[in-house]
Each structure stands twice: as C-alpha cells, then as structure tokens.
Amino acid sequence: MKTSKKPVALRQKPEATGLDARARLLDRNKRPIVPLRHAFVQRPQGHSPRHGPLKTFVRNGDLRGLRAYLTIVGASGGTRDGAWTTQLDSLVWARLFDAEATATQLAARTAAWRTLDRLEQRGLITKNRTERGARRIEVTLLREDASGEPYTRPDGQDESDRFLRIPTAFWKNDLDAKITLPGLAMLLVVAKEKPWSAYPPDRMEEWYGWSADTTQRGLKALLDHDLVERRETYTPAPLSPTGSTLMYQYRLVKWMRPPAGSRPEGNTK
Structure with missing residues (x-):
C-alpha cells in the first residue's frame, strides 16, 4: 500500500537590508535621538575658517561616507573600556552602509573597509580588526571636530560642546537613504x-x-x-x-x- 508523504513547506531565507540593520542598532541603544556636536558642521566663533569636517564630505561628493559616519555616531551608544566603540563583522558594516546590496560579499567587505578608512583619515574614527585576518572590525568614535581627541558624550555646557539632535525616526523611515548629499548637508x-x-x-x-x-x-x-x-x-x-x-x-x-x-x-x- 502506497503512503503519501506530507509536503514540506519551503521556507525562504530572509534577507536583511541596510534599513533593517540600522534600525536594529538604534533599537539596541534605546535612544530617541542621536546627538552630534555643532563643530562637525561649523566650528565655534573665533575659528578661521569656520568650516567643519562636513565640508570635506560635500566637496568630495562623499554621500556614502557621510551616511556611514552618521550611522556610526548613532550606533555608538555606550562605552567600552572608556571608548565609544562598536564591533561588527565587516559584512554587517557593509550592510549598514548599503554596500552589500549590489556587490559580492568580498567586494562589499572591501567597500566597507575603504569607507571606514576615509573616516579614519579625516580624524573622525579609529578602526581595527579584532585580530589579524579577522573579519570583525572595531570602530571607535573620535571627537566630531576631527581634532583626533577621544569622543565624549556632549552635554552642551559650553559653545564647543553644543550639539544638534537627529531623531532616530530619520533612519527608521529610511530618509537617510533617500535624501541627496546636498539635502543631508x-x-x-x-x-x-x-x-x-x-x-x-x-x-x-x-x-x-x-x-x-x-x-x-x-x-x-x-x-x-x-x-x-x-x-x-x-x-x-x-x-x-x-x-x-x-x-x-x-x-x-x-x-x-x-x-x-x-x-x-x-x-x-
């Protein structure tokens, strides 16, 4: 007597997007807003020139770099050994920067490293692989004025420490991926x-x-x-x-x- 096999439902492998990754990071930090010191946009009065590090992103047409930097600021919600550090696999960094969507895994990992490298050269972060040959990358924030000084939580007590606020809903509504570089600046x-x-x-x-x-x-x-x-x-x-x-x-x-x-x-x- 023949027996019929119960059909097995095929489950499609879920695909994580950059939006998913950014939303999860922000949820993990449980913060309603992301602070950013004014000095990133414009240095305090008395400085000449007044331009902040933002100018370099605009002049170089570096939308991916600017989006990546703001994502890192949003991701760095706490301290580790006295530093504001986030540690993720390089492919997750690529996903956060939307470099994974249209590239092979190898190319996406390379794009993520190069993006982080630009931010490091501009004095905004430091980056390290967790160990030689490892795929996990540790990124530590530096002060937003590109001085190379360690990052500290802004409290707005003096002009050099004033900060603007970006609500996390800006990322969760995917607006950071839809807006142009001039618009974001x-x-x-x-x-x-x-x-x-x-x-x-x-x-x-x-x-x-x-x-x-x-x-x-x-x-x-x-x-x-x-x-x-x-x-x-x-x-x-x-x-x-x-x-x-x-x-x-x-x-x-x-x-x-x-x-x-x-x-x-x-x-x-």
Missing part, C-alpha cells in the same frame, strides 16, 4: 541653527564651505521630503524698485525637532 545645518534661520547663498561658502548652488539644491531636497518648513520674510532695500528684498527662512518640521531635554545618551555596553 543642509539638514545638519538647519538642525544646528535656530528655527527660522535664513541661508543667504552668497554667505554659505564662508560659513560652511560649499556653493550657493549646493545650498539651493539641498534646501529643495529638504522641502521635497517634507523635512523643513519655509516662510517668507522681507528686509528693507530702499534703493531697490520694490523697497524690500524677499528672503526665505527655514526650520525643521515638528517631528524632526526633539525637545531640548531629550537625553543624548544610550545604553552602556
């Missing part, structure tokens, strides 16, 4: 400055280190993604035909403006 600028600030195109090179065109494209990207609000304002111009000049002021939308009391710290590892 201007997002950090708007987050740093007071609400309803203006960004005169002819001053942006002096203040932040990039062109008027980059500024305009960045602000447009923020408007397109509903990340900022814009309002009109007028300045007196007695010698112009209209007697005034129209300017636009910007601020982050409400959900992108965490309360001033939001705690920057995360879990202690």
